[in-house]
Amino acid sequence: MNKPLRVGVAGIGTVGAALIAQVASQRAQLTARCGRPIEIVAVCARSKGKKRGVDLKKMKWFSDPVELAGDSSIDLFVELMGGAGDPAKTAVEFALASGKSVVTANKALLAKHGVKLAQLAEKSGVALNYEAAVAAAIPIVRTLREGLTGNAVNRVYGILNGTCNYILTRMEQEKLSFAECLKQAQDLGYAEANPAFDIEGHDTAQKLSLLASLAFGTKIDESAIYVEGISSIAAADLAAADELGYRVKLLGVAVKTPQGIEQRVHPTMVRKDSAIAQVMGVTNAVTIDAAGINPITLIGPGAGGAATASAVLSDIADVARTQVGYTRLANDKLQNSGKPEFCVKVAPFGRPTSILTSVRKAPMQRHEGGYYIRLQARDKPGTAASIATRLAEQEISLESIVQRHPKDGPSADTAKGSVPVILITYATSEDSVRKALAAVGHDKVISGRPQVIRIEKN
Amino acid sequence: MNKPLRVGVAGIGTVGAALIAQVASQRAQLTARCGRPIEIVAVCARSKGKKRGVDLKKMKWFSDPVELAGDSSIDLFVELMGGAGDPAKTAVEFALASGKSVVTANKALLAKHGVKLAQLAEKSGVALNYEAAVAAAIPIVRTLREGLTGNAVNRVYGILNGTCNYILTRMEQEKLSFAECLKQAQDLGYAEANPAFDIEGHDTAQKLSLLASLAFGTKIDESAIYVEGISSIAAADLAAADELGYRVKLLGVAVKTPQGIEQRVHPTMVRKDSAIAQVMGVTNAVTIDAAGINPITLIGPGAGGAATASAVLSDIADVARTQVGYTRLANDKLQNSGKPEFCVKVAPFGRPTSILTSVRKAPMQRHEGGYYIRLQARDKPGTAASIATRLAEQEISLESIVQRHPKDGPSADTAKGSVPVILITYATSEDSVRKALAAVGHDKVISGRPQVIRIEKN
Numbered sequence: 001m002n003k004p005l006r007v008g009v010a011g012i013g014t015v016g017a018a019l020i021a022q023v024a025s026q027r028a029q030l031t032a033r034c035g036r037p038i039e040i041v042a043v044c045a046r047s048k049g050k051k052r053g054v055d056l057k058k059m060k061w062f063s064d065p066v067e068l069a070g071d072s073s074i075d076l077f078v079e080l081m082g083g084a085g086d087p088a089k090t091a092v093e094f095a096l097a098s099g100k101s102v103v104t105a106n107k108a109l110l111a112k113h114g115v116k117l118a119q120l121a122e123k124s125g126v127a128l129n130y131e132a133a134v135a136a137a138i139p140i141v142r143t144l145r146e147g148l149t150g151n152a153v154n155r156v157y158g159i160l161n162g163t164c165n166y167i168l169t170r171m172e173q174e175k176l177s178f179a180e181c182l183k184q185a186q187d188l189g190y191a192e193a194n195p196a197f198d199i200e201g202h203d204t205a206q207k208l209s210l211l212a213s214l215a216f217g218t219k220i221d222e223s224a225i226y227v228e229g230i231s232s233i234a235a236a237d238l239a240a241a242d243e244l245g246y247r248v249k250l251l252g253v254a255v256k257t258p259q260g261i262e263q264r265v266h267p268t269m270v271r272k273d274s275a276i277a278q279v280m281g282v283t284n285a286v287t288i289d290a291a292g293i294n295p296i297t298l299i300g301p302g303a304g305g306a307a308t309a310s311a312v313l314s315d316i317a318d319v320a321r322t323q324v325g326y327t328r329l330a331n332d333k334l335q336n337s338g339k340p341e342f343c344v345k346v347a348p349f350g351r352p353t354s355i356l357t358s359v360r361k362a363p364m365q366r367h368e369g370g371y372y373i374r375l376q377a378r379d380k381p382g383t384a385a386s387i388a389t390r391l392a393e394q395e396i397s398l399e400s401i402v403q404r405h406p407k408d409g410p411s412a413d414t415a416k417g418s419v420p421v422i423l424i425t426y427a428t429s430e431d432s433v434r435k436a437l438a439a440v441g442h443d444k445v446i447s448g449r450p451q452v453i454r455i456e457k458n
Numbered sequence: 459m460n461k462p463l464r465v466g467v468a469g470i471g472t473v474g475a476a477l478i479a480q481v482a483s484q485r486a487q488l489t490a491r492c493g494r495p496i497e498i499v500a501v502c503a504r505s506k507g508k509k510r511g512v513d514l515k516k517m518k519w520f521s522d523p524v525e526l527a528g529d530s531s532i533d534l535f536v537e538l539m540g541g542a543g544d545p546a547k548t549a550v551e552f553a554l555a556s557g558k559s560v561v562t563a564n565k566a567l568l569a570k571h572g573v574k575l576a577q578l579a580e581k582s583g584v585a586l587n588y589e590a591a592v593a594a595a596i597p598i599v600r601t602l603r604e605g606l607t608g609n610a611v612n613r614v615y616g617i618l619n620g621t622c623n624y625i626l627t628r629m630e631q632e633k634l635s636f637a638e639c640l641k642q643a644q645d646l647g648y649a650e651a652n653p654a655f656d657i658e659g660h661d662t663a664q665k666l667s668l669l670a671s672l673a674f675g676t677k678i679d680e681s682a683i684y685v686e687g688i689s690s691i692a693a694a695d696l697a698a699a700d701e702l703g704y705r706v707k708l709l710g711v712a713v714k715t716p717q718g719i720e721q722r723v724h725p726t727m728v729r730k731d732s733a734i735a736q737v738m739g740v741t742n743a744v745t746i747d748a749a750g751i752n753p754i755t756l757i758g759p760g761a762g763g764a765a766t767a768s769a770v771l772s773d774i775a776d777v778a779r780t781q782v783g784y785t786r787l788a789n790d791k792l793q794n795s796g797k798p799e800f801c802v803k804v805a806p807f808g809r810p811t812s813i814l815t816s817v818r819k820a821p822m823q824r825h826e827g828g829y830y831i832r833l834q835a836r837d838k839p840g841t842a843a844s845i846a847t848r849l850a851e852q853e854i855s856l857e858s859i860v861q862r863h864p865k866d867g868p869s870a871d872t873a874k875g876s877v878p879v880i881l882i883t884y885a886t887s888e889d890s891v892r893k894a895l896a897a898v899g900h901d902k903v904i905s906g907r908p909q910v911i912r913i914e915k916n
């Protein structure tokens with residue numbers, strides 16, 4: 001029997017407990033598949049007394065994660081504490097610097113310090129794996145990092161936040177307001193008491209920053225992402241989208257453009273017959289467009305203890321399989337270090353950090369695509385002509401225009417004496433749309449602010 | 459710069475040519491991501507003169523694939539000739555036996571000789587990779603072999619044949635007959651002149667045999683699969699399915715049951731709101747159910763030169779990344795062999811061949827699930843009562859029953875003086891269904907053969 005891979009886990013919440021349970025229940029399979037046992041030999045958490053439903057008796061207890069990270073009783077450090085700062089940051093740095101591979105589910109940490117941590121991992125010749133940090137059980141990191149090694153990726157986009165997708169699904173299916181559905185999501189535990197991080201798109205942005213790096217070889221940079229949340233979406237938008245053959249999803253999109261990599265998070269209209277439009281509720285999904293191949297879409301649970309633990313365990317198993325007793329040095333010579341070390345098979349972000357490229361925030365006024373526009377137009381002669389003229393001035397062509405008096409009189413979304421007008425444009429620039437709508441505003445033919453939702457071609 | 463991985467490719471059809479083009483266009487990216495260049499240094503095909511649209515001038519030409527497989531100028535042998543027999547079999551065996559890793563897209567070869575070839579690969583300590591053999595660009599082999607190392611898989615099922623899915627999609631959308639849609643598929647090049655291998659389910663079965671082994675650790679055994687094709691499906695079935703909230707798909711299903719692993723290929727009713735039901739046209743998809751996690755579904759192109767080449771290249775890149783100059787021996791000691799060899803990270807079927815388990819063909823009469831039954835009932839008093847009685851005798855409960863006179867008189871599918879009756883049963887056994895229908899037949903209350911389609915819960 002080969003020596004076991006000795007694992008230390010910092011953070012025993014839902015995911016940590018699920019991981020410990022899964023390792024216990026799959027012991028024989030893991031040993032057979034990795035060629036050696038995987039043993040969680042040490043754990044660290046804030047409260048030792050807390051009931052967690054798993055047996056920790058045989059594990060060494062640490063109250064300081066940094067101490068665990070550097071302890072010689074472990075080969076691999078699993079970080080499940082979360083947070084971009086300490087103690088997670090220092091603990092992971094310490095583990096990598098002391099030659100231990102690291103597995104983490106911490107998207108915030110990687111979004112902020114990913115490149116620096118990858119450099120540390122490279123220097124030590126150890127692995128830094130983080131499948132669970134993006135869309136939990138969906139094998140998207142593996143697919144981009146290893147599966148598409150030889151593909152020119154054109155675009156990667158996805159539903160990366162279950163809370164938002166749950167809210168949008170409920171709004172569409174039950175014709176409820178954003179506020180009502182957010183409340184339901186909170187009652188069900190799908191949304192935090194302070195939901196801003198999810199609904200304003202920041203959670204999606206952190207995950208997108210990792211996917212963009214893997215897809216395009218960019219340096220992870222959350223600040224280069226344009227971010228817009230879903231709180232302005234009305235039931236009327238979802239109904240109009242439905243009628244026009246679309247659904248509204250909060251997408252994170254990273255796409256190659258002539259001006260560079262454009263990264264953005266915003267509510268998006270997607271064609272109802274696309275795979276991603278079918279993804280309802282808390283489920284996540286990611287679609288990859290690459291040169292020469294039709295899109296690949298991966299769908300699955302993007303959160304939850306068991307789903308996240310499953311991804312963490314797949315990362316641990318990768319390390320267990322590739323630990324061969326020799327370490328690969330930076331100059332690619334092998335050195336027999338006398339103790340089991342790691343044969344690292346892949347750079348943390350798919351490419352050596354030295355060739356990751358900087359990325360700038362793409363100005364959204366330059367964004368090109370189709371647009372959905374919903375206006376409350378004053379119900380008087382000449383309004384439609386006035387709107388059409390302003391769009392024409394900006395050379396915006398319309399795919400469709402729907403103006404209709406609500407069946408049952410004005411709804412909550414409509415003002416008195418006004419009718420909703422829905423416009424779908426052909427591809428144009430965001431700048432043109434904003435200018436046209438500013439002119440429409442000046443003409444005083446609409447009430448309220450126009451609703452604008454970008455259409456993602458798929 | 460590290461030494462290049464020297465690749466020899468046998469078979470330069472659509473996939474081979476796409477592979478050569480992709481390696482050329484992605485040269486810099488591949489070198490950066492694998493830590494060394496990937497170079498196709500030798501090729502083998504039947505006709506040297508044939509125009510292929512790629513530059514073969516710098517490559518050594520072989521007319522005998524077995525000679526190429528054993529040639530010392532290559533580190534890795536790529537087999538794209540196809541076919542379960544020679545020359546593919548001997549060439550792959552020869553390459554593995556002479557210490558070369560092998561990448562193949564050949565499902566027929568693996569379905570028939572996979573276990574034996576995996577043994578050879580293990581013995582030599584080299585890789586045997588075959589992502590392209592199942593669903594082309596969909597990373598399903600990688601996901602089952604490496605991603606779900608620590609998961610107890612309960613079921614894996616998928617749309618694995620684009621031809622069948624194209625035909626069923628057209629039949630549903632255009633309300634055409636099977637024969638008409640098959641003809642269209644042939645005209646478009648989606649179906650072979652002799653379409654039996656696809657439409658009778660054998661192509662799906664070969665792929666399923668590989669997925670089942672990866673998911674459950676079974677020995678690959680195509681003969682253990684129950685196989686039924688789609689040629690008996692009528693437009694009336696698709697219309698009835700649609701009305702009842704289902705779609706008909708040809709699925710390959712491998713599922714854990716109390717009696718063992720059940721493997722089957724047959725037309726299947728799936729709920730329209732499931733991810734797999736949304737997959738239309740030639741696209742492929744695979745869904746995995748594992749303990750504790752909601753299903754993961756992977757969707758993408760299951761055929762085509764570029765999509766298949768992309769999967770082949772990801773397998774080649776895996777070998778390039780893991781070749782570290784040392785070979786791992788069977789006793790798990792490392793040996794410096796003096797020349798670059800391979801650090802194999804994963805067994806070809808995810809587990810050592812020594813622990814793969816034999817699997818028997820599950821008798822379908824024992825299959826349990828819901829059933830769709832379409833009967834042509836004689837249009838006279840007592841018919842419905844008679845049918846209901848026979849089902850009740852077998853303790854079959856009905857979820858729904860639809861009997862309706864066709865709006866526009868009898869259609870092509872209905873006989874004179876008869877009405878279609880559609881039954882959806884709750885979970886029961888196939889044996890009960892067959893017995894009940896035999897009794898209904900004896901009662902002479904129906905005309906023609908009943909149509910029976912299994913419902914897959916999802």
